[in-house]
Amino acid sequence: MTSAARARPGRSSRGAPPSRLRRALGIPLTPLPLAAAARGAVALALPLLVGVRTGAVIPSVMAGIGALWGVSQDGSDPYRLRVRRLGCMGLAAALGLLAGELSLRSGQSAAVTVCLVAAALLAGSISLRGRVASVSGMHLLLGVTVGSGIPVPGPWWQSPVALLAGVGLVIALSATPWLWRRHHIERAAVLAVYRAASEALSAAGTSAAEDARRRLTVALDHAHQVMGRHLTPRGRAETELRALLRAFHVAVQLGEVASALVWEARPLPRAVTRVPLVMAERLLPDGGRVPASALDTAAQVSPDARADSPGLRALATLYAATEAERVDEVALHLPARPWHGRSAHLRYAVLLAACVLVAQLCAEVLHGPRGYWLPMTVAFVYKPDFGPVFRRALHRCAGTVVGVAAIGAVTLLTTDTYALIGAVAVFGALMAVGVRHHYALATTGLTAIVFVLVDLLGDHRALYTARILDTALAAAIVLLAHFALWPDSAAGRAAGQTEAALAAAHRYRDLAPSAAPAERHALRRAAYHRLAEARQAVAHAHGEPSRPGRGLPDWEHAIAAAEQLCDAVTAQSLAADPPSMPPTPWCPRSDAVRE
Structure with missing residues (x-):
């Protein structure tokens, strides 16, 4: 891994998440339905x-x-x-x-x-x-x-x-x-992943990088749920659905590459941050609606496969694969x-x-x-x-x-x-x-x-x-x-979700180095999905009043540390010689909220 990746500039070792107010203000308003x-x-x-x-x-x-x-x-x-x-x-x-x-x-x-x-x-x-x-x-x-x-x-x-x-x-x-728009919802969900990936690459090397990567995870989770029933082979798929499946498989691999580039923690040029948008236009030509400014740089976005960064090399490989229409399918199932x-x-x-x-x-x-x-x-x-x-x-x-x-x-x-x-x-x-x-x-x-x-x-x-x-x-x-x-119902659920998320992160850490690409993608998706669910459950627990004098464990610290661990594993999986692993994230004891 590069020295920039090891130093992790702009990120504390504790990895504390932003305040609730910042999270609330950072969520973009959805369009009026x-x-x-x-x-x-x-x-x-x-x-x-x-x-x-x-x-x-x-x-x-x-x-x-x-x-x-x-x-x-x-x-x-x-x-x-x-x-x-x-x-x-x-x-x-x-x-x-x-x-x-x-x-x-x-x-x-x-x-x-x-x-x-x-x-x-x-x-x-x-x-x-x-x-x-x-x-x-x-x-x-x-x-x-x-x-x-x-x-x-x-x-x-x-x-x-x-x-x-x-x-x-x-x-x-x-x-x-x-x-008249049979797969419109699936198309919009997959397209949102490419846009979130572009935003994550634009935020790389800044204090907003982790939040952008989390939004990418949320977009991938949503697209995965929307596309779930189409991922199981059901005979010959229609042309539009085959294109959507191909775009989704690329999006899953793009999520790995974007996470690695965010972990490397260095700003990326505009030509690189626009790559996901150009890929979306190529894979979803009828519904991408990519800004013209992105397409104007189409001739400049192809990253150099000899770049000094594993993330950039992986992005160049993925970009070339979409150009040549050689995309590997990834067998994925979201964990229940x-x-x-x-x-x-x-x-x-x-x-x-x-x-x-x-x-x-x-x-x-x-x-x-x-x-x-x-x-x-x-x-x-x-x-x-x-x-x-x-x-x-x-x-x-x-x-x-x-x-x-x-x-x-x-x-x-x-x-x-x-x-x-x-x-x-x-x-x-x-x-x-x-x-x-x-x-x-x-x-x-x-x-x-x-x-x-x-x-x-x-x-x-x-x-x-x-x-x-x-x-x-x-x-x-x-x-x-x-x-x-039942005062501890939300806290107990948050504790259970956090433990499941940390277990998924550890499984990803332990198995990813020797796993085949398809298995690695499945492990990574399961880990990030569990972590996103745990973060939501913790927010739910914080929304409930707690007993006087009895606070909640610092689950955010454990989840943030596990996210950094998964980011590191993702980056190392794309590197030629994986360095030593970061320490295991600390998980607060949940005995106080377990009954």
Whole structure:
């Protein structure tokens, strides 16, 4: 390795990450999701318009509830995954709605309570097993909450069918673009890797290099997840997909080269930093949209294969391979995210059921049979796998206050049905934006829409103040139960993720020197992926209040040291004579947060 690589100028041996404020300010804002906002507006307003025009208001409102929940789970991931998630969510919500409705029609308040608690136990037992299971479990409980809390006239099967129709509308609006831009999402994800690689090379030798390399890892992880189902051979692939696969395999190898150049810690000329963009234009000619300034240097970007840096030599080799269309495929599989233990599943299920039970008892005391808002809020707030519970509760309360104020202002101006449906369209677009940017913003839109839907069902009571108090009470129930009985859940998960990440980094260090290129790429991807997940879990743990006088271990130090270790291994793998390895990163003991 070069002397510059050994000295690592500008980087401390401790490798402490930047502050939270710097991380927050360093994250670029994503573009406004106009297409998703339009889908949210249409999906929520169209059923109501049809219902008002045809006189079938009750089924249209239930379809609106289905569309509301569908918009909350709409995303920008591949169409196949999107349809699967929305479909499972819709079926779970319809089953929950049916169960809740039947318990309400029994006329026994005990039947409603038992149904809610049973649904909470089932939802909690499956919610920590992955994204689709989590979404399905939450909406199963939401369906029971609405079905048991809002009496709806008509046959027992009408409401679940109408709810499924609303979810189906969201699926149709979300997946229709697949017909004319089938692999657009995959192309955008792969292209983002090349852009992130160019940014990482531009930051080499500066204090921003490590953050840029981490953004490259995040882009590679996202592209890997998006392309995952295409990496398994499934017969003869179409031309566009073959080109995408080839571009992805190059991107994986480019990630190794960029990490090595970042480790070498010396500024690179513009001709080198533009190489990834030119490669993207070559491999993705129909969607690269590379700036013209990059293409103007296409004749100058080919690095010299005799360069004095292993990273530059590797970049030159990779660039020449893409020119000659000789690209080796890399068999990769992202490691599965470690599941929570059985005890965590059981504890979460019991705590969620207990919170729902307390909320339902409070609802019966405060509101009689129309107190569905309390258990519904518990179902929304108590989702530790969606982020810090404390922050989610605060955002829920803030969004409810703003949503109540917003819909209150609208009803002061007009009570015309069509005007209210127009307001639903606006709030639906706002909610779709909030789903991607901020939970409080999404809650604002959802709260306002629910008020209009309930009004269309015939409940014209002024419940603005009551709903704010209900939300605060439900959030307090969740926070009290969670931090009294499971205060170390986020810390325990962070400890487990950090240990798994360090193990992957050590495996990469031990096996990479003797591994074949394909195996080395797989080891490297697994290590960086685990480290990125661990960093996210640690941020989650820091978002939760800790017990007084009991701080969290310095996981950031261990993760940063492991990242430097992986950077060094990557650089050494590309060098002719690997030097001695850096010391093993220190891992703080996690006994204090393990139970």
